Amino acid sequence: xxxxxxxxxxxxxxxxxxxxxxxxxxxxxxxxxxxxxxxxxxxxxxxxxxxxxxxxxxxxxxxxxxxxxxxxxxxxxxxxxxxxxxxxxxxxxxxxxxxxxxxxxxxxxxxxxxxxxxxxxxxxxxxxxxxxxxxxxxxxxxxxxxxxxxxxxxxxxxxxxxxxxxxxxxxxxxxxxxxxxxxxxxxxxxxxxxxxxxxxxxxxxxxxxxxxxxxxxxxxxxxxxxxxxxxxxxxxxxxxxxxxxxxxxxxxxxxxxxxxxxxxxxxxxxxxxxxxxxxxxxxxxxxxxxxxxxxxxxxxxxxxxxxxxxxxxxxxxxxxxxxxxxxxxxxxxxxxxxxxxxxxxxxxxxxxxxxxxxxxxxxxxxxxxxxxxxxxxxxxxxxxxxxxxxxxxxxxxxxxxxxxxxxxxxxxxxxxxxxxxxxxxxxxxxxxxxxxxxxxxxxxxxxxxxxxxxx
Amino acid sequence: xxxxxxxxxxxxxxxxxxxxxxxxxxxxxxxxxxxxxxxxxxxxxxxxxxxxxxxxxxxxxxxxxxxxxxxxxxxxxxxxxxxxxxxxxxxxxxxxxxxxxxxxxxxxxxxxxxxxxxxxxxxxxxxxxxxxxxxxxxxxxxxxxxxxxxxxxxxxxxxxxxxxxxxxxxxxxxxxxxxxxxxxxxxxxxxxxxxxxxxxxxxxxxxxxxxxxxxxxxxxxxxxxxxxxxxxxxxxxxxxxxxxxxxxxxxxxxxxxxxxxxxxxxxxxxxxxxxxxxxxxxxxxxxxxxxxxxxxxxxxxxxxxxxxxxxxxxxxxxxxxxxxxxxxxxxxxxxxxxxxxxxxxxxxxxxxxxxxxxxxxxxxxxxxxxxxxxxxxxxxxxxxxxxxxxxxxxxxxxxxxxxxxxxxxxxxxxxxxxxxxxxxxxxxxxxxxxxxxxxxxxxxxxxxxxxxxxx
Numbered sequence: 001x002x003x004x005x006x007x008x009x010x011x012x013x014x015x016x017x018x019x020x021x022x023x024x025x026x027x028x029x030x031x032x033x034x035x036x037x038x039x040x041x042x043x044x045x046x047x048x049x050x051x052x053x054x055x056x057x058x059x060x061x062x063x064x065x066x067x068x069x070x071x072x073x074x075x076x077x078x079x080x081x082x083x084x085x086x087x088x089x090x091x092x093x094x095x096x097x098x099x100x101x102x103x104x105x106x107x108x109x110x111x112x113x114x115x116x117x118x119x120x121x122x123x124x125x126x127x128x129x130x131x132x133x134x135x136x137x138x139x140x141x142x143x144x145x146x147x148x149x150x151x152x153x154x155x156x157x158x159x160x161x162x163x164x165x166x167x168x169x170x171x172x173x174x175x176x177x178x179x180x181x182x183x184x185x186x187x188x189x190x191x192x193x194x195x196x197x198x199x200x201x202x203x204x205x206x207x208x209x210x211x212x213x214x215x216x217x218x219x220x221x222x223x224x225x226x227x228x229x230x231x232x233x234x235x236x237x238x239x240x241x242x243x244x245x246x247x248x249x250x251x252x253x254x255x256x257x258x259x260x261x262x263x264x265x266x267x268x269x270x271x272x273x274x275x276x277x278x279x280x281x282x283x284x285x286x287x288x289x290x291x292x293x294x295x296x297x298x299x300x301x302x303x304x305x306x307x308x309x310x311x312x313x314x315x316x317x318x319x320x321x322x323x324x325x326x327x328x329x330x331x332x333x334x335x336x337x338x339x340x341x342x343x344x345x346x347x348x349x350x351x352x353x354x355x356x357x358x359x360x361x362x363x364x365x366x367x368x369x370x371x372x373x374x375x376x377x378x379x380x381x382x383x384x385x386x387x388x389x390x391x392x393x394x395x396x397x398x399x400x401x402x403x404x405x406x407x408x409x410x411x412x413x414x415x416x417x418x419x420x421x422x423x424x425x426x427x428x429x430x431x432x433x434x435x436x437x438x439x440x441x442x443x444x445x446x447x448x449x450x451x452x453x454x455x
Numbered sequence: 456x457x458x459x460x461x462x463x464x465x466x467x468x469x470x471x472x473x474x475x476x477x478x479x480x481x482x483x484x485x486x487x488x489x490x491x492x493x494x495x496x497x498x499x500x501x502x503x504x505x506x507x508x509x510x511x512x513x514x515x516x517x518x519x520x521x522x523x524x525x526x527x528x529x530x531x532x533x534x535x536x537x538x539x540x541x542x543x544x545x546x547x548x549x550x551x552x553x554x555x556x557x558x559x560x561x562x563x564x565x566x567x568x569x570x571x572x573x574x575x576x577x578x579x580x581x582x583x584x585x586x587x588x589x590x591x592x593x594x595x596x597x598x599x600x601x602x603x604x605x606x607x608x609x610x611x612x613x614x615x616x617x618x619x620x621x622x623x624x625x626x627x628x629x630x631x632x633x634x635x636x637x638x639x640x641x642x643x644x645x646x647x648x649x650x651x652x653x654x655x656x657x658x659x660x661x662x663x664x665x666x667x668x669x670x671x672x673x674x675x676x677x678x679x680x681x682x683x684x685x686x687x688x689x690x691x692x693x694x695x696x697x698x699x700x701x702x703x704x705x706x707x708x709x710x711x712x713x714x715x716x717x718x719x720x721x722x723x724x725x726x727x728x729x730x731x732x733x734x735x736x737x738x739x740x741x742x743x744x745x746x747x748x749x750x751x752x753x754x755x756x757x758x759x760x761x762x763x764x765x766x767x768x769x770x771x772x773x774x775x776x777x778x779x780x781x782x783x784x785x786x787x788x789x790x791x792x793x794x795x796x797x798x799x800x801x802x803x804x805x806x807x808x809x810x811x812x813x814x815x816x817x818x819x820x821x822x823x824x825x826x827x828x829x830x831x832x833x834x835x836x837x838x839x840x841x842x843x844x845x846x847x848x849x850x851x852x853x854x855x856x857x858x859x860x861x862x863x864x865x866x867x868x869x870x871x872x873x874x875x876x877x878x879x880x881x882x883x884x885x886x887x888x889x890x891x892x893x894x895x896x897x898x899x900x901x902x903x904x905x906x907x908x909x910x
Contacts, residue, residue: 328884410885432761434506
């Protein structure tokens with residue numbers, strides 16, 4: 001066997017892998033990294049899947065951040081429908097398996113593992129029944145789409161009320177289903193924000209006709225005369241469905257990294273340093289498969305996000321071509337649009353802060369997003385958390401789609417990144433015009449409220 | 456004459472004065488500052504006047520940030536329709552004149568001057584003709600409103616294409632006037648942004664039916680058979696009008712400060728240090744009447760803005776009650792909404808940067824405000840300026856009203872405040888969801904473009 005050899009091999013064609021390859025080529029244009037992609041859909045926007053399902057993005061091809069030509073123009077060599085099955089780190093070689101089942105060994109100088117995450121399979125009987133959908137590969141998504149758009153599909157149950165689960169609820173309402181139900185094990189929807197914000201989010205869902213059941217563990221999904229039935233563990237509740245979407249989070253896909261001898265750490269994710277090195281010679285990893293450095297806690301955590309995957313990939317790609325890049329870390333900044341509302345968060349919530357030893361205080365204000373005398377002002381809610389000594393720790397925002405909720409969260413994220421205090425927010429020279437803000441932006445009004453909340 | 460005496464006297468009932476008084480009372484609840492207000496309209500939002508004129512804010516009373524009761528509840532004693540005419544700094548006394556013309560001497564321990572700015576009177580003949588309007592006191596505004604809403608007013612000319620001039624153009628179109636013309640001396644509208652952005656802003660105005668004439672100096676406004684006529688200095692151009700609005704900028708109102716012996720500096724504004732001290736014992740000044748510390752240039756400039764007035768007032772109020780507060784400085788962050796567009800800017804523009812000795816580079820990108828596969832994506836334009844050594848210097852953004860333009864500008868303002876480099880923007884953990892952004896926010900895409908633009 002004549003071994004094929006590449007200076008840089010990247011496994012994974014999603015955010016981390018593509019970002020890594022593009023950065024490597026940008027810094028060293030003589031390099032054309034080989035990107036091994038398990039399916040035929042490189043550089044697809046996983047975050048866009050709910051909008052394909054909703055019908056807002058009618059053509060799934062539009063979900064690609066870049067098409068094949070653009071990726072090649074960016075310096076990448078793509079090997080599609082090819083799975084990397086094992087790494088021989090001592091030999092600097094990775095074994096890949098094409099769609100014909102044949103294995104091939106490819107040598108590398110540097111290897112970047114960006115295998116991402118796979119949907120968690122919660123302990124529910126019946127996950128493999130027809131009509132039970134997980135958001136995984138694009139092939140699964142097509143099956144999901146077919147089922148969703150079948151005339152006979154009138155009732156959907158979503159298991160899991162996280163970001164994806166709630167985006168699916170929005171999507172199903174947009175599709176015009178008769179009954180959309182979300183079942184969540186926790187006592188609230190969207191456990192990534194505090195219960196105080198989860199309550200109005202739930203109300204928004206209900207106002208749009210979504211049935212929400214919290215504090216319910218699903219035990220089984222059963223066939224029921226051509227349909228499905230979702231059963232709660234307590235035996236009392238059950239929901240009929242034509243389609244069941246399981247959105248129970250993800251787990252890192254670390255099988256390949258394990259073959260390379262990489263360490264698997266907390267949350268079963270690959271241990272990497274801030275240069276995205278696994279500790280195995282020549283092997284980097286990035287994206288949803290790795291532990292993420294938390295910029296505020298100064299320690300690793302697991303926060304699988306597209307934004308993080310892009311940043312980590314960029315760092316890995318730079319280091320793989322001899323630069324010295326360091327991942328600055330994540331604050332868990334996230335936003336989601338649900339119907340006409342946007343929820344955004346960054347940094348630590350009160351219970352996170354307490355858990356990590358901060359003596360934290362949180363204020364919760366509701367203010368106009370802009371001067372009330374200009375038409376269209378809406379309520380903007382901000383929960384701001386700071387340490388007793390003043391350090392800004394986190395924020396959660398909820399407001400109308402037009403209220404610049406997400407980018408207001410990002411002002412706070414930028415401030416946390418620089419380790420500012422809550423009071424420092426008042427020093428920021430932020431823009432103001434009555435149709436968009438107030439002389440003290442709502443973010444600063446929250447800081448003033450926090451400052452006044454002593455004791 | 457029995458001298459009335461107060462621990463803190465504040466002259467001026469607009470942003471700086473009210474902010475100062477509220478902060479002083481907050482820090483020392485035993486103190487109820489006396490606020491001397493020249494008219495009957497304390498704490499009015501000057502920035503809101505265009506929306507009262509447009510009809511979007513039908514009741515002028517809504518323009519008050521706080522009503523009389525709220526101001527008293529915030530600890531202020533208001534003395535309305537009273538002008539402060541002279542300060543005797545040696546005696547710690549200010550002479551005020553009530554609407555009855557009687558003078559009274561009021562003693563103070565500390566005095567804060569927040570006399571603001573007055574509209575500049577450009578050298579144009581006919582500024583005092585009926586139908587020629589400056590945005591000054593509320594009484595002027597009522598006359599303006601009456602004239603604007605008279606059935607006979609069908610044609611308006613605006614002299615000056617700055618923020619206010621263009622907001623008035625928007626307002627007049629909203630009112631349904633037949634002809635709205637803006638005449639500007641400079642070669643572009645909105646000289647606070649680069650010509651490259653001014654051109655599409657001009658196109659937006661023209662698309663909404665506004666006639667725009669740049670590079671034209673107005674020499675005179677003349678009566679013309681019951682109407683008015685605006686004449687250009689070159690004698691060739693003239694525009695008929697039923698109403699002429701003069702929006703030629705402002706100049707600091709420093710007359711009172713001069714009587715106190717305060718130094719008047721560049722731009723004819725009051726010289727203050729970053730604690731808002733005038734150098735005269737017990738006399739502070741804040742707001743549109745003072746020089747403003749520029750946070751990036753580390754020197755004073757003149758940037759009359761409501762946001763700045765609030766911040767400076769807050770600093771002055773704190774220091775007047777014995778605290779030690781320092782004004783962090785301005786970056787000239789500003790936003791304006793014109794029709795369906797928003798323009799925002801912060802920091803230095805290329806020519807500012809060059810003038811102040813920076814070897815600066817600017818990129819100009821147009822990207823989707825959010826993922827194009829989600830409906831409603833619009834062009835977002837970002838001009839990003841950085842120093843050759845990497846320091847982030849400034850940004851100018853133009854985009855659709857729904858594109859979070861202003862708060863994206865503020866992310867950059869927060870970064871400049873912390874003296875980040877352009878590349879540091881890539882490290883910020885900003886929120887992402889396809890309906891609102893991209894995995895690299897447009898702000899970060901601009902940073903990447905800047906980074907790639909070497910040479």
